[in-house]
Amino acid sequence: MSSDAKLQASARAMALREAIGRHDHAYYVLDAPTVSDAAYDDLMRELNSLEAAHPDLCTPDSPTQRVGGKPASGFAPVRHGRAMLSLANAFSEADFADFNRRVCERLGREDVAYVAETKLDGLAINLTYENGTLVSAATRGDGEVGEDVTANIRTIGAVPLALKGAPRLIEVRGEVYLPHEGFEALNRAQLASGAKAFANPRNAAAGSLRQLDPAITRARPLTLYCYGIGQVEGGELPQTHFETLAWLREMGCRVSPESQRVNGQAEALRYYREIEARRPHLGYDIDGVVFKVDRLDWQVELGQVSRAPRWAIAYKFRPEERETRVLAIDVQVGRTGQLTPVARLEPVFVGGVTVTNVTLHNADEIARKDVRVGDMVVVRRAGDVIPEVVGVVLDKRPPGTVPFEMPQAVPDQADQQQIQALIHFASRRAMDIEGLGDKLAEQLLRSGLVQDPADLYALSLEQLVSLERLGEKSAENLLRAIDLSRTTTLPRLLHALGIAEVGEATARQLASHFGDLDALAEASVAMLEEVPDVGPIVASKIAAYFADDEHRERVHRLRTLGVHWPAVTRAPADNLPLTGWTVVLTGTLESMGREQASEQLAALGAKVSGSVSKKTSLVVVGADAGSKARKAAELGIPTIDEERFSALLAAPAEVLQTLRP
């Protein structure tokens, strides 16, 4: 290519970069777009293709490079040129007055001029520009060393990639944040994609900035306000902080329009009150006002204590308060049995999070505040503090509310999972406790009489008759059924425990492999994997089950409360009388249930199947057998009746003799 053409391309690229930079600044920083989206896109496209044709024209401050960064493999540490300090807090006018008095005394002045700024609730960032080009962006970190988030920061439109008229080196400090609108849009997108919503804009901004893939950060509508400088080399410094802000604006940085010069305490407090009133309408989160001594020479004179300058203070807003309705008051039971009333609230966004539950601590507290179901209450949340009910809005109390009474007994603490677990435990194929159905299981749990399945074996007649709708006769029957279930089998018990992934078949395999419960409970994942049909996932679930103290305790209590089972004779599975036999049961057996029959067959090594096929070796035909018996006949599979089945169980070898062709 001729050097002429090269020069032309270079000039054109520079013009495009400059134009796009100007449009970005107008759009992101000044909030006053200067071109249509289409015209802007045309410029970008032209620059992109020029850079593609002449890669050497692609400079790091080219607007095409906002999106060009590669995913980081982590965030490297970067040392700030000058430490990033933090701010001391004031929480009241008195605190602020103290601060002002100390400043005035140290400077020997009656009045001091401050710059008042909003305290943005986002993430502090340090942008380093060398010869006007953004070279690095870092989080605050510990104030000395932060994390390199340059690739992500570049994607933020409000961050200038190049500064106009900048000194040789300048650190620009500011806050990256997510405006409310962007936050809501982001959360809608999160929920639509099945991801979790962010609790508040600050968390969302932090999460967005810490993405390893800058493409994700780019999709998040983050922005930035600059509020100060760090290290500066090769340029003249302004005299005041207010001038510093103006300088930042001139160089192209986005600076909050809310920053103002205030003279003395009275003006400072007026600013504070005004901003507090406007806070809900700003469109982004702030949590206070920052006051900085305006004159930089005075800042130097005042110096700092530990990590906070003596020349600045963050005067925080009172914690935000909101009204909402009490929908219910639940009582939670702690592990040690203490009762905690919890108000369930109509969701309310307060102090940066959505609050739906708030603790009422204890009976005294609830009585003192007289919080009732149906009440409007004032909820407060400050910073990271847990939300609290400030009080009831009595004017808004609806008619017919009643004072809340703390339950004396253990309240309803059964959740659906517990109920299902107990129903399963007692079911026919598990511990087989006759009469313990859905209703009763729920009642036992809700009453608190049973908290763990093992508690069933400790129930007394008095306790049972205390239950509503359970007469003495039924209570006696239940106790008898519970007692009968004490004598069980290892496969039944294992099935009853409800170990994830362990159904009846696996329970049987485990029982015959390990022979007793203790060996199983101690088995490693590798040992468990040796059991037929037990893969790594099932094995780890079983191991995890027995690693849990609560489960070990359950097994221990079952034993001490008299639950017992015969040890299963461990025999190599390939050495049992019915090994290799696939048996199908059909029709009704008089002497035993289907499950028992299956168990006994399995104990003899047979595989019990539900349907007749060519692979079936034997069909046991009970009363009223139907299609399966017919199919067996069609396929020429041997069948036996119940009498011969009993004989088979008693003396398998002999009966098998008669079956083999």
Ligand code: IVH
């Ligand atoms: S000035 C020495 N100005 O507050 C001055 N900080 O507690 C240090 N912040 O880490 C910071 N808005 O994240 C300053 N207008 C503002 C601010 C502000 C928010 C944050 C910033 C900083 C923290 C200090």
